Amino acid sequence: MTPVRRMVSGFAIAATAIAAACAPITVTSFAQRGVDLAAYRTFAWERIVTNVPGDPRLDNNAFFHDYLRDAVERELLGRGYEHTSLQPDLYVHYHATAQQRVLVGDLQVGSERCRDCAAEMYDEGTLLVDLTDARTGALVWRGVAQSGLAAAVNNQLRMEETIDSVVTRIFTKLPRRS
Amino acid sequence: MRRLLIACSLIGLAVSAAGCLTLMPVSSHVERGLDFGRYRTYDWAPADALPLTDERLRDNPFFVDDVHGAIDTELTRRGLVRAAAERADLFVHYHAAVNERLEVTARPGRLRDCVGDDCRAEVATYEAGTLVIDLVDASTHRLVWRGWAEHRLEDMLDDPVEVKRRVDSGVRRIFATLPLTVAATPRRTAPEDVR
Numbered sequence: 001m002t003p004v005r006r007m008v009s010g011f012a013i014a015a016t017a018i019a020a021a022c023a024p025i026t027v028t029s030f031a032q033r034g035v036d037l038a039a040y041r042t043f044a045w046e047r048i049v050t051n052v053p054g055d056p057r058l059d060n061n062a063f064f065h066d067y068l069r070d071a072v073e074r075e076l077l078g079r080g081y082e083h084t085s086l087q088p089d090l091y092v093h094y095h096a097t098a099q100q101r102v103l104v105g106d107l108q109v110g111s112e113r114c115r116d117c118a119a120e121m122y123d124e125g126t127l128l129v130d131l132t133d134a135r136t137g138a139l140v141w142r143g144v145a146q147s148g149l150a151a152a153v154n155n156q157l158r159m160e161e162t163i164d165s166v167v168t169r170i171f172t173k174l175p176r177r178s
Numbered sequence: 179m180r181r182l183l184i185a186c187s188l189i190g191l192a193v194s195a196a197g198c199l200t201l202m203p204v205s206s207h208v209e210r211g212l213d214f215g216r217y218r219t220y221d222w223a224p225a226d227a228l229p230l231t232d233e234r235l236r237d238n239p240f241f242v243d244d245v246h247g248a249i250d251t252e253l254t255r256r257g258l259v260r261a262a263a264e265r266a267d268l269f270v271h272y273h274a275a276v277n278e279r280l281e282v283t284a285r286p287g288r289l290r291d292c293v294g295d296d297c298r299a300e301v302a303t304y305e306a307g308t309l310v311i312d313l314v315d316a317s318t319h320r321l322v323w324r325g326w327a328e329h330r331l332e333d334m335l336d337d338p339v340e341v342k343r344r345v346d347s348g349v350r351r352i353f354a355t356l357p358l359t360v361a362a363t364p365r366r367t368a369p370e371d372v373r
Contacts, residue, residue, distance in 0.1 A: 056275035056308040062321040063207035100280050102301070119282050119299035154205040 025147040025166055029173035032140045037131075038177050040140075043081050044088035045069070046132065054098035055125075057153050064153070067160050068094065071167040072129060080177030090140070091132040098125050098150035125149030129170055143170035202348060206325035206355040214323075214357055219261035220253055222246075223269035223314060232276035235307075240338040241345065245272060248349035249311060256353070268322075269314040276331060279306045305331040309345070311352055325352035 031037065050065050052058035072094060073083060081090070101124045124146055131141040145166045152158040235241050249270060250260070258268070284300035306328055313323040327348035334340050 054277070056273070056277070056310055057205075057324075057326050059273075059275075059310070060321075061207065061324055063209075063324065102280075102282075104299075119301070121280050121282055121301075154203060156207045159207075 025145055025169050027143065027145045027169045027173060029141065029143045029170070032138065035133075035140045037141060037175050040089040040131075040133075041082060041177070042084040042088045043076055043090040043092050043131070044083070044085055044134070046091040046093040048094065052096045052098060055123075055150055055153065058096065058098070063156065064096075064159065064163075068096070068127075068163050068167070071163050072171075075167055075171035075174075079171060079174055088134045091134050093130045093132065095128045095130075096125060096149075098123060100124070122148065123150035125166075127166055127170070129167075131174075141174060143173055145170045202327055202329050202351065204325070204327045204348070204351045204355065206323060206352065208324075208357060209320070209322040212322055217267040218257075218259060219266050220258050220268040220270050220313075221261055221263045221266035221316075223271040232274070232307075234335050235274050235276065238335060238341070240341050241274075241335070244342045244345040245274070245309065245349065248346050249353075252349055252353040256356070263316075266316045269316050270311070271314070272309060272311045274307060274309045276305055276307050278303050307331045307334075309348055309352070311349070313356075323356055325355055327352050 048065065048069070050060045052061075052064075058064045072092065076092065077083065100121050103120045103122050104118075125148070127145045127147075127149070129143045130139055132138065133140050147162060147166050149159070149162050149166060152162040249272065253260075253270070263269075280301050280303055282299050283302045284298075307330075308326055308328045310324060310326040312321055314320065315322050329344060329348060334344055
């Protein structure tokens with residue numbers, strides 16, 4: 001590889017990391033209408049499938065899944081739910097995936113002119129956390145977050161920090177038990 | 179806003195600094211606080227539920243042999259000795275995956291204004307190979323270290339010499355991230371159960 005190509009590649013990697021560093025965390029949640037989430041008290045884990053489509057680094061990766069599971073448990077406990085292994089009110093389940101996204105710069109809508117409108121690829125992670133009624137099996141709450149998690153995986157500490165912030169953000173959408 | 183963009187750029191550049199030094203991203207996760215010096219022996223674990231996911235890799239004896247050979251070499255270099263499963267301190271296994279990825283190949287609008295077609299970016303696909311190596315504590319069956327390397331495959335798989343060169347380099351760099359101190363006093367004689 002020539003020095004010029006190496007430099008161009010270096011800039012491309014830097015630009016991708018810039019995009020990842022700036023990728024915002026977007027969070028949404030869905031609650032089953034008519035369900036009083038505060039009426040549930042205890043939770044248990046449903047069996048988690050530990051493959052992560054789109055990111056072989058995270059497939060069966062105990063460092064990722066254990067940390068994520070602990071973060072989810074911490075948030076549920078913090079919101080007044082209790083962990084149990086016997087006849088829970090709720091089952092908890094999560095699913096993580098990774099995909100590439102295109103980040104487009106400052107496109108001026110309604111104009112053909114663009115200022116610094118560069119396009120960059122970045123790795124985005126999607127995390128779904130589901131709460132299911134243990135008695136009926138019905139999904140009662142789903143939290144969804146999209147973030148630059150996949151880009152953080154190459155640094156274990158950054159990955160853990162990202163998991164913490166993503167999970168915290170997801171659970172701000174879940175009503176706290178009084 | 180300007181300050182935010184500058185801050186993001188600095189963060190991004192700091193994060194990418196290591197990446198700029200190499201074109202083959204390599205990294206690992208490790209069980210914190212674990213003394214790797216306690217491990218002396220290893221064996222190959224049975225394949226897990228994630229075998230080689232691409233038939234060109236799975237059916238390529240050069241690739242499989244090269245990966246096994248390179249991992250054996252790196253573990254031996256660190257003083258670990260291969261032993262029968264019941265005597266092994268660590269189990270080793272690996273998996274390899276091939277994913278199609280996208281990259282932006284033309285960025286005409288970068289850092290300047292552009293108009294109309296000049297703003298068009300070009301995106302191309304390429305195949306990225308990821309080799310993941312796991313070390314599992316044989317007594318607890320817990321994953322204690324996972325290292326990986328990612329590389330563009332391009333036409334590498336058609337060239338056994340290139341496959342070996344890339345695998346050797348990738349495995350060597352993956353193991354360079356392993357905080358193993360067991361090599362300090364390598365055993366002079368191999369245990370009886372060494373294969």
